[in-house]
Each structure stands twice: as C-alpha cells, then as structure tokens.
Amino acid sequence: MTTVYITAPPEEAERIARVLVEERLAACVNxxxxxxxxxxxxxxxxxxxxxxLAKTTDTVYAELENRVLEIHPHEVxxxxxxxxxxALESFAEWRGEVTQPxxxxxx
Amino acid sequence: MTTVYITAPPEEAERIARVLVEERLAACVNxxxxxxxxxxxxxxxxxxxxxxLAKTTDTVYAELENRVLEIHPHEVxxxxxxxxxxALESFAEWRGEVTQPxxxxxx
Amino acid sequence: MTTVYITAPPEEAERIARVLVEERLAACVNxxxxxxxxxxxxxxxxxxxxxxLAKTTDTVYAELENRVLEIHPHEVxxxxxxxxxxALESFAEWRGEVTQPxxxxxx
Numbered sequence: 088m089t090t091v092y093i094t095a096p097p098e099e100a101e102r103i104a105r106v107l108v109e110e111r112l113a114a115c116v117n118x119x120x121x122x123x124x125x126x127x128x129x130x131x132x133x134x135x136x137x138x139x140l141a142k143t144t145d146t147v148y149a150e151l152e153n154r155v156l157e158i159h160p161h162e163v164x165x166x167x168x169x170x171x172x173x174a175l176e177s178f179a180e181w182r183g184e185v186t187q188p189x190x191x192x193x194x
Numbered sequence: 195m196t197t198v199y200i201t202a203p204p205e206e207a208e209r210i211a212r213v214l215v216e217e218r219l220a221a222c223v224n225x226x227x228x229x230x231x232x233x234x235x236x237x238x239x240x241x242x243x244x245x246x247l248a249k250t251t252d253t254v255y256a257e258l259e260n261r262v263l264e265i266h267p268h269e270v271x272x273x274x275x276x277x278x279x280x281a282l283e284s285f286a287e288w289r290g291e292v293t294q295p296x297x298x299x300x301x
Numbered sequence: 302m303t304t305v306y307i308t309a310p311p312e313e314a315e316r317i318a319r320v321l322v323e324e325r326l327a328a329c330v331n332x333x334x335x336x337x338x339x340x341x342x343x344x345x346x347x348x349x350x351x352x353x354l355a356k357t358t359d360t361v362y363a364e365l366e367n368r369v370l371e372i373h374p375h376e377v378x379x380x381x382x383x384x385x386x387x388a389l390e391s392f393a394e395w396r397g398e399v400t401q402p403x404x405x406x407x408x
Contacts, residue, residue, distance in 0.1 A: 104231040115232035124318040125329035211338040222339035
C-alpha cells in the first residue's frame, strides 16, 4: 500500500483532494496545514501550505502522480511516494475496492 | 524502528494515545488535526479527524495494531505501518526501553 | 530521496528549519503543530510540539542529523529517517540542486 505526500497552496488543497477521491485515484486524503520553509532567489521564505496524504495502491500511483501534475498550480510540485510495510488487512482491502486505475468517471 | 499511522475522530484521539503510552505499546504519540476527504455511499465527505503517529518498535507492532482495533470506534480504522530506515541511536534506545510487549500494567 | 522527521518545542521549530535550509542541509522543511503524549517520571504528559519534515537527500542525511543534534534544545531529540520509494523527478532534481553536503555558507 502507498501513501502519497503532496504539498499545495491552502486554496487548492480541497480541490486536489476531491479530484483524487472522485476519480478513484485515492481512497481517502488527509489534509494537514503546514508552514513551509524554503530558499527562493537567495531568500528564505516561510509560506502557509497544506500537506495532502493520499492513501492509494501501487497499481494507481503513476496515474495519481500524472493527475496531480495536471491539476496542481505549481510546475514542480512536491509529490513523494512512501510505501507502507503493512496496513490493517480490512483497511487495505477497502482501499483496493474504492481505488481504480483509469476510472475517470465519478460516481 | 516503526511509526504507526492511525486516524481517529477528534474526541477519541487523546484516549487512544494515552492507552498506547500507558500500556507501553508506544514510546510516544504525536497527534495532528486533519481534514479527511473520502467517498461513502456515493458522496464525497470532508470530516475533521486526528492523525496519530505512534512511535514504537518492530517487536510491539502486532500487539499495538490489535489493541487499537479493540479500542477504536470504527470497525475498519486506518492503521498503517511505516518503517524508518534510521533513527538517532539514543532516541531509538529510549524507544526500546519504554516499550514492552504484553506489559498490560501501567506504571 | 529522504524525509527526516524531527520534533521540537514550538519556540525552536522555525530556527531549526531556517538553519537546515540556510545551510543547504534541507531543500525545504514542512512544520506541523502537534500534541505529543509520552511517559516521563511515571506520569503521562501531553505537550505542544512541532513536527518538522525536512526534505533532503541520502548524501546529506548524516550531516543533517549531526547539525540538528547541535542546535536542538533536547539531549535526545526525535530524529527519524524515512526513505521515499519514489519522488516526482523534477522535484527530486530540485532537491539535489539546492542541498549540498558541508556547504556551511548561506547564499
């Protein structure tokens, strides 16, 4: 099972989460407000962002990454894949049932 | 070393964290408020939840998972295991000292 | 690619994040407020802390860990390494460009 770590501007986070769940690319998405410290043009910045933790499966990961790239406002968004070494079996089954590669249609 | 990712309703999170630490199944638990987006009965929901990140060890993981299942209000809770590739040695030692399989008794 | 999970007192978190980015030991750091439950001297405590998620590379990890040890107020801080199984290529490249072992000088 796979958790995808994405950061996005606060005003975009809910839309990205909704698209991933509606299109069955993620079973669920946890959104967490964060402050991001980074360097840009030689200056240190501290921006408000949101971390999205998208719960998905191995088979759907590549499609999820492409879809985030399509709908994310940044050209080089933070999209990282963390593989779980285990997940509660019933929860893993549910994730497999509600995620579907190339589904495209919402319910 | 192992970090266990659990989500729970806000009103249950502190109790779950306290049980895991009291029963020495986790050395410490970080609780983080989150908004969870998921599909249920064909509708997209956005619920307030809490992410619990329980810091434990390999030997205690199975017992921790069972205990969370016992005390969690949901039938199919999100319980995921992430293995750290490294942890500061002194911090890893502390975790090993304060976690104990089948301890049951609090201090 | 590597994400380093650190916890710190709220009043220290921004300084730690700034040092890591200024000294090119992390490309960026996401800071997230948390409540930490743990046992100390036989009592269960619930403290306000901040989780720092430092985005760095394999080559810089050891140096980052040492630097955090130097500037962190705790003797045994939580410093954990999680390795990503994949990251968006362009994002991974950016991380490689802005992090540098033993750089020491800020821009």
